[in-house]
Amino acid sequence: MRSIRRSLTLKVLGRVVPLVVASLVGVYVTVRTLVYAEFDRALQRQLVVLAEAAEYVDGVGMDFDFKPEIGNGSTVGISPDFVFDARLPDGAALKQSQSLAGAALGMEGPPGRAPAIGTVRLPDGRTMRGCQMCFEPKTVPRSEHPGPVDHPGDRALPLRIIVASPTDDIDSPLVKLALAEALVGGVLLGAVAWTLLRAVQTGLQPVEDLSRIVGGIDPANLPVSAHLPDCPQELAPILGGVNGLIRRVDDVLGREKRFASNAAHELRTPIAEIRALAEVSQGGSEQEKDRTLLEIVKASGEMQETISSLLQISRARAALLRAQVEELDLSELLQQWCARRGTAAEQRGVAFVVRIEQGLCVRSDAVMLGCIVNNLVENAVCYSPVGGEVEVAASGVLGGVRIDVCNTCQGLAPEDLQRMFEPFWRRRNEASRGSHSGLGLALARSLCEVLGATVAAEQPSPSRVRMRVHVPARCAPTEGVAGAVPEDQKVPRAVISG
Amino acid sequence: MRLLVVEDSERMRTSLETALRRSGYAVDSVEDGRKGLLYARTTEYDIIVLDIMLPEVDGLQVLRHLRSHACDAAVLMLTARDSIQDRVEGLRQGADDYLVKPFALDELIARVGALARRRHGSRSAVVRVDDLEVDRTRRVVRRGGRTIELKPREYAILDYLAHKAGQPVSRHELEEHVYDEHSQVQSNAIDSAICTLRAKLSVGASRPLIHTRRGVGYVLSYGEEPA
Numbered sequence: 001m002r003s004i005r006r007s008l009t010l011k012v013l014g015r016v017v018p019l020v021v022a023s024l025v026g027v028y029v030t031v032r033t034l035v036y037a038e039f040d041r042a043l044q045r046q047l048v049v050l051a052e053a054a055e056y057v058d059g060v061g062m063d064f065d066f067k068p069e070i071g072n073g074s075t076v077g078i079s080p081d082f083v084f085d086a087r088l089p090d091g092a093a094l095k096q097s098q099s100l101a102g103a104a105l106g107m108e109g110p111p112g113r114a115p116a117i118g119t120v121r122l123p124d125g126r127t128m129r130g131c132q133m134c135f136e137p138k139t140v141p142r143s144e145h146p147g148p149v150d151h152p153g154d155r156a157l158p159l160r161i162i163v164a165s166p167t168d169d170i171d172s173p174l175v176k177l178a179l180a181e182a183l184v185g186g187v188l189l190g191a192v193a194w195t196l197l198r199a200v201q202t203g204l205q206p207v208e209d210l211s212r213i214v215g216g217i218d219p220a221n222l223p224v225s226a227h228l229p230d231c232p233q234e235l236a237p238i239l240g241g242v243n244g245l246i247r248r249v250d251d252v253l254g255r256e257k258r259f260a261s262n263a264a265h266e267l268r269t270p271i272a273e274i275r276a277l278a279e280v281s282q283g284g285s286e287q288e289k290d291r292t293l294l295e296i297v298k299a300s301g302e303m304q305e306t307i308s309s310l311l312q313i314s315r316a317r318a319a320l321l322r323a324q325v326e327e328l329d330l331s332e333l334l335q336q337w338c339a340r341r342g343t344a345a346e347q348r349g350v351a352f353v354v355r356i357e358q359g360l361c362v363r364s365d366a367v368m369l370g371c372i373v374n375n376l377v378e379n380a381v382c383y384s385p386v387g388g389e390v391e392v393a394a395s396g397v398l399g400g401v402r403i404d405v406c407n408t409c410q411g412l413a414p415e416d417l418q419r420m421f422e423p424f425w426r427r428r429n430e431a432s433r434g435s436h437s438g439l440g441l442a443l444a445r446s447l448c449e450v451l452g453a454t455v456a457a458e459q460p461s462p463s464r465v466r467m468r469v470h471v472p473a474r475c476a477p478t479e480g481v482a483g484a485v486p487e488d489q490k491v492p493r494a495v496i497s498g
Numbered sequence: 499m500r501l502l503v504v505e506d507s508e509r510m511r512t513s514l515e516t517a518l519r520r521s522g523y524a525v526d527s528v529e530d531g532r533k534g535l536l537y538a539r540t541t542e543y544d545i546i547v548l549d550i551m552l553p554e555v556d557g558l559q560v561l562r563h564l565r566s567h568a569c570d571a572a573v574l575m576l577t578a579r580d581s582i583q584d585r586v587e588g589l590r591q592g593a594d595d596y597l598v599k600p601f602a603l604d605e606l607i608a609r610v611g612a613l614a615r616r617r618h619g620s621r622s623a624v625v626r627v628d629d630l631e632v633d634r635t636r637r638v639v640r641r642g643g644r645t646i647e648l649k650p651r652e653y654a655i656l657d658y659l660a661h662k663a664g665q666p667v668s669r670h671e672l673e674e675h676v677y678d679e680h681s682q683v684q685s686n687a688i689d690s691a692i693c694t695l696r697a698k699l700s701v702g703a704s705r706p707l708i709h710t711r712r713g714v715g716y717v718l719s720y721g722e723e724p725a
Contacts, residue, residue: 261579265551268578269507272599276513279603283520295509 004207009200016192024181031177035170036129043131044115047163050084054094054137056156061149062088062137064095082165083128088157094150105162107132120164130164206232214242222250255422262424263310266438270303309439313423316446323365323451325475330360330369330394330401337370338392341377349386350407355393360401364475368447372455373403375440376467380407400453400473406466417457417465421445441467451475499614499658500541500675503527504534504560505549505576510599514547517603518610522637522654524678531555538564542674543571545613547606550577550588558591565592572613574606611635618661625660628720630699630707632660646698651676655691659708659718668715692716 053066064086083097085105093102103123109116111134120130136158151157206228213226225243228235274296281292315321338354345352373392380390388408395402419425424438441457444467448455452475458466501523505511511527518525526541528534531552538546538560546564550557561573575588578599585596594616595609611634615623623635631640637653639646648656654676659667669688677683684690696708709717 261581264580265578268599269510272578272601273507273509273513275600276510276517276603280513280516284516299509 005204024185032174040117047115047131050161051135054159056137056139057145057149058139058141061152063149084163086161111160128164129167130162132162134160259423266424270299273299313443313446316450321450323475325363330362331356331358334394337373345381350384351389353391357395362471372444372447375444376405379440380405384408401471403469409465499544500524501545502543503547506552521607522650526678531560534560545572547574561591572617627663652695664719666711666714666717
């Protein structure tokens, strides 16, 4: 598996090592260049000095007033072992260092008027760094040079002079410099690598800590949250995401646990009732037995209702329900649905107000929409206190229709709004009411998801709760999922009760 | 023995009432926690059968409230929740027993009987006073090996006296524990029932077992001279 630390270290080292090496090489090359430049300038100066020593004695010949037995007399900067070779155009030597023993110095390239630097080959095969130039010697009157000349002649001739010097004196320090740089470079690279490793290790410590914390989370025993002391800002989103995930998983597990517990409760209660009724009837009169049997039938019906609702919810969630979309006059349908519930509200002593805009049309599933609205309205009527009010309002909004079912409701906590769509959810201290199984809102939400609609609970005031449904103008069910349902698993629409 | 049933399901409540009355208990019943609290604080019940999921005030809150107000009635919790956490929570709050729905009524009645015995310091299902035997499991009364036929109310009075054998029991206490709120209790009902009991118990026996203590009530004991 790829290691961030190793990868990061290698990447940084891959960039740092060439930089260090390039820097050291650069230093060496610069020093060498500067040293050789100075050496070359010294050679050039020596060449000029030699050129100054050549002269043409007018009418007598060429003379070179320089002691060939001494190599020095030179300017500073070049080796005392330098050699020179001054030759006439015909190749005859005018004067040269004695060490050359008459042999000519060879240097590539034709000589120019300006001093040119190059490599000079000695007769014995050695090479030196040299400088050559071709020039016209100055002419002096015979009176100023009474002695003999080196090359008699009646006219001045151009001379080619080569000066060469061994580079041992500068190469040796340069080699030492190179060795020193290699040594320093090695130590420097080692120090850089160690520092880098430490820095990467220290820098990645929070990542390792986070990895250890997240890796140590026991799925069977989720912590409340993962905490990383001094969490760096780069890891804060990851930690936040992990904690969000923990909360979400915890929430889902809590919901599942509550669902299982509530489902067990809601199914066991009617079974317990039926069993108790049956046992009691054994010792009772015929009249009591008849009454008990009726109660048993009623309890069985309620249990069947609960199971049916549970099945609808699970099928809706598993995308086994498919909407039959058609053009609906929602205003007309809402009026019909509300008319059925209005009577029940009046019987309970609850005011029932309907405000529905005319001409509301959507393309959706009438049966599912009816089930949603009926569940919401029935719930509102059932849980409104006597003397309270239920208001059903519908209006056109951008992209669809908004249906509000609002009712009087005391003592609802804000956190209840999120949980009231959970199956079997009931407010604390509130037990079952008649045939209400606590599945109406859960079923409404599941069907909304099938239709691409949304339903949410709001609390416009402490004493009112509002269920807001947004029905899209065109039903947008999750076709991808629903389309994959095998034919034999599709649910007949008759099971959707409203 | 007087019981209070606090259960929100009408069917379950009615069934429990019927079954417990048939077993000789005086039973009051209410449908929510608030009424349950009110009844428990105004009447001295021997046993309270308490559902957990209740409207208004839930069963655990009722139990907590009762225990904090020194109510010593034995409490049998009923619930459809069977998680260990639920059971532990109920027992920690002071419940004496726990029964998960659905249950057999026979089991409920047996547990109620066990709680009643425990409440009155008896481990045996048969209480013996001299040659009198009150078999609570079978609801059979014998004296000197002879079975005595008693009406339910007579049995309830004798059973309560047997629970408190050797201790004086006032008429009011007997009324409280033998009659429920639906019973039409006449002023001399206890005296009349005691008289009948004495008559039935004295057949073929030489010693009276139910004695009257003037100004106090009745006591079931062996060898006490009638006052």
